[in-house]
Amino acid sequence: MSTTVTAIPTKPWQASRRERAIDSGIFLAAITTSFIVVALTPMKGKLAYFAIFFLAYALLTSTLKGSQRGSAAAKDALVNSLVAIGAIVTVIPVISILATVLNKGLPGISLGLFTHDMALATPTDPLNNGGLLHAITGTLTMVAIALFLSVPIGILTALYLTEIKGRFTGPIRFLVQAMSGVPSIVAGLFILSAILYPITKAYSGLMGSLSLTILMIPTIARTSEEVLNLIPNELREAGTALGGTHWRTVAMIVLPAARSGLVTAIILGVARIAGETAPILLLTGGGDKVNPNAFSGPMGSLPYYIWKSFNAGSPEAITRAWAGLLVLVGLVLILFTSARYLGSRKVAK
Amino acid sequence: MTTSHESEKETMDTSVKPSSLADVAQAKPTKVPGTRALGTGLETRGVHAWFGKHHALSNISLDFAAGTVTALIGPSGCGKSTFIRTINRMHEFIPTAAMAGEVLLDGKDVYAPGTDVTKIRLQIGMVFQKPNPFPSMTIGENVLSGLKLAQIKVDNKDDLLEESLERAGLWSEVKDRLGAHGGSLSGGQQQRLCIARALAVRPQVLLMDEPCSALDPGSTLRIEETIRHLSDTMTIIIVTHNMQQAARVSDYTAFFLSDGGPGQMIEVAPTSEIFSRPQDQRTENYVTGRFG
Numbered sequence: 001m002s003t004t005v006t007a008i009p010t011k012p013w014q015a016s017r018r019e020r021a022i023d024s025g026i027f028l029a030a031i032t033t034s035f036i037v038v039a040l041t042p043m044k045g046k047l048a049y050f051a052i053f054f055l056a057y058a059l060l061t062s063t064l065k066g067s068q069r070g071s072a073a074a075k076d077a078l079v080n081s082l083v084a085i086g087a088i089v090t091v092i093p094v095i096s097i098l099a100t101v102l103n104k105g106l107p108g109i110s111l112g113l114f115t116h117d118m119a120l121a122t123p124t125d126p127l128n129n130g131g132l133l134h135a136i137t138g139t140l141t142m143v144a145i146a147l148f149l150s151v152p153i154g155i156l157t158a159l160y161l162t163e164i165k166g167r168f169t170g171p172i173r174f175l176v177q178a179m180s181g182v183p184s185i186v187a188g189l190f191i192l193s194a195i196l197y198p199i200t201k202a203y204s205g206l207m208g209s210l211s212l213t214i215l216m217i218p219t220i221a222r223t224s225e226e227v228l229n230l231i232p233n234e235l236r237e238a239g240t241a242l243g244g245t246h247w248r249t250v251a252m253i254v255l256p257a258a259r260s261g262l263v264t265a266i267i268l269g270v271a272r273i274a275g276e277t278a279p280i281l282l283l284t285g286g287g288d289k290v291n292p293n294a295f296s297g298p299m300g301s302l303p304y305y306i307w308k309s310f311n312a313g314s315p316e317a318i319t320r321a322w323a324g325l326l327v328l329v330g331l332v333l334i335l336f337t338s339a340r341y342l343g344s345r346k347v348a349k
Numbered sequence: 350m351t352t353s354h355e356s357e358k359e360t361m362d363t364s365v366k367p368s369s370l371a372d373v374a375q376a377k378p379t380k381v382p383g384t385r386a387l388g389t390g391l392e393t394r395g396v397h398a399w400f401g402k403h404h405a406l407s408n409i410s411l412d413f414a415a416g417t418v419t420a421l422i423g424p425s426g427c428g429k430s431t432f433i434r435t436i437n438r439m440h441e442f443i444p445t446a447a448m449a450g451e452v453l454l455d456g457k458d459v460y461a462p463g464t465d466v467t468k469i470r471l472q473i474g475m476v477f478q479k480p481n482p483f484p485s486m487t488i489g490e491n492v493l494s495g496l497k498l499a500q501i502k503v504d505n506k507d508d509l510l511e512e513s514l515e516r517a518g519l520w521s522e523v524k525d526r527l528g529a530h531g532g533s534l535s536g537g538q539q540q541r542l543c544i545a546r547a548l549a550v551r552p553q554v555l556l557m558d559e560p561c562s563a564l565d566p567g568s569t570l571r572i573e574e575t576i577r578h579l580s581d582t583m584t585i586i587i588v589t590h591n592m593q594q595a596a597r598v599s600d601y602t603a604f605f606l607s608d609g610g611p612g613q614m615i616e617v618a619p620t621s622e623i624f625s626r627p628q629d630q631r632t633e634n635y636v637t638g639r640f641g
Contacts, residue, residue: 232481234479237442237481238477238546239483239494241475242471243470243471243495243499244467245498248500252497253483253485256485256486
């Protein structure tokens with residue numbers, strides 16, 4: 001019926017083969033430069049290779065682009081390579097940490113690790129004796145109690161800051177921000193002097209949870225506040241104009257619209273405290289036995305286990321510590337990944 | 350409805366003179382206040398509004414007869430939106446806001462002490478400039494959200510759902526996908542969904558703040574048809590920057606203007622009069638496009 005027009009989809013904006021060859025040439029030239037400089041000058045080590053390579057690459061690309069298309073293109077290329085350097089410099093330590101933990105922790109991982117506690121073993125025992133079940137359950141118990149306490153407080157604080165906007169909004173926002181900078185040892189000492197010494201007079205998981213709650217509330221409150229601020233005001237107005245009271249509008253419209261963001265806030269709060277060590281050392285007593293009761297008796301936890309094992313010093317104990325670290329890092333990593341997943345999921349399509 | 354549109358088209362075709370707005374306005378049957386048994390309607394007496402020290406609106410007294418459509422026209426910043434927000438008490442949501450005067454719904458001041466604000470807003474519904482369906486709810490849930498928000502029990506939700514969507518002119522387009530999210534609709538459909546949502550709580554008055562300003566002409570036409578249908582059973586106040594729209598849908602038109610000071614109402618009259626024989630020179634300048 002109609003004449004068929006054949007058109008081949010192309011991408012004219014992509015770099016041509018020649019341009020890509022030049023780019024790889026520059027890349028190789030920068031690597032060569034770094035080797036030559038390291039060989040000829042007193043600068044040695046991996047860091048020198050990296051630094052000289054990046055410097056050479058940035059200079060070479062910007063000079064080339066400058067000669068081709070003028071100074072604006074040169075600046076563009078220079079900034080581009082600086083940004084790339086920044087990104088890579090950020091990623092290197094993270095990868096290095098993960099690699100080290102994996103490398104040193106994997107030998108200590110076994111099934112027994114997750115089914116036994118250290119009640120009948122000392123850190124210097126052979127690795128097949130004992131495990132860190134008490135530490136995992138302790139950390140999970142304390143995190144659960146801290147969640148139970150801090151999620152309502154944190155989200156209600158955020159609601160006060162965004163929905164009520166009362167007279168104390170300014171001071172409360174300031175205090176929450178200041179609180180998020182409180183060193184964890186201060187939170188630990190506060191619980192120690194305000195509750196543990198005068199009232200309970202004994203170590204317990206609950207004391208640890210309370211200090212973790214103090215650290216978690218500001219994270220949850222601030223993240224939730226930002227999430228709630230993103231909810232368009234029109235939705236609040238629409239809810240109110242339909243005859244909803246303030247509370248019902250918030251509960252039925254604002255909170256559901258912000259749901260995925262609030263989940264992210266909570267998980268970020270958990271990630272903030274899961275590896276917290278200082279207050280745990282002060283408050284929980286760090287038992288070696290699985291203790292299901294958070295209200296009495298010392299309670300183990302992963303950071304405490306790691307600290308204790310490193311202090312014991314024998315090769316077995318050090319391996320135990322690295323294994324504990326690996327479990328802890330894995331836990332935090334799972335939490336962050338799920339936070340990203342839940343946060344990126346859209347509520348409405 | 351259909352007849353008015355046909356006659357409108359005829360007048361539009363035969364006359365190419367600039368006075369066509371007046372013809373458009375006259376092409377539909379004029380409603381005479383008091384001929385419909387719909388209650389006494391809405392009245393404002395000496396309404397002023399402030400934002401902090403800024404006097405935004407001065408001394409607006411208007412009568413909205415039950416079952417009529419009143420268009421509020423005027424340049425941006427003359428206080429039209431502020432005025433309709435004083436009617437359903439949304440004005441007080443701005444922290445620095447203040448007001449004076451009375452808004453009488455069925456003879457009772459909505460600002461009287463002891464008035465239940467949420468009840469007022471159930472009686473005076475509102476449609477906003479930008480379509481704003483609730484993102485966490487489906488189409489069906491959106492329509493019935495007002496009932497849930499105000500905790501109203503109804504016996505047959507399905508009937509109310511269908512009736513509201515039907516009145517908003519959206520039923521045939523969404524009846525097979527009531528479980529889809531509101532955001533999946535087009536802009537014009539979203540706006541009609543918001544109208545259906547406002548209708549589900551059966552308000553006596555519907556305030557519309559430039560409901561078509563973000564929509565294409567086709568959707569605008571659908572919403573104007575909806576407005577004409579609705580005006581048989583309720584009082585409608587519509588803010589619009591579109592003269593054609595004011596001429597097409599409204600029975601009465603009020604012209605607002607701010608000459609640097611607070612916004613004032615210059616003139617109110619049956620729409621055909623405003624567009625054919627405005628009493629005030631400034632109104633004439635505005636509706637003929639010589640200013641604004």
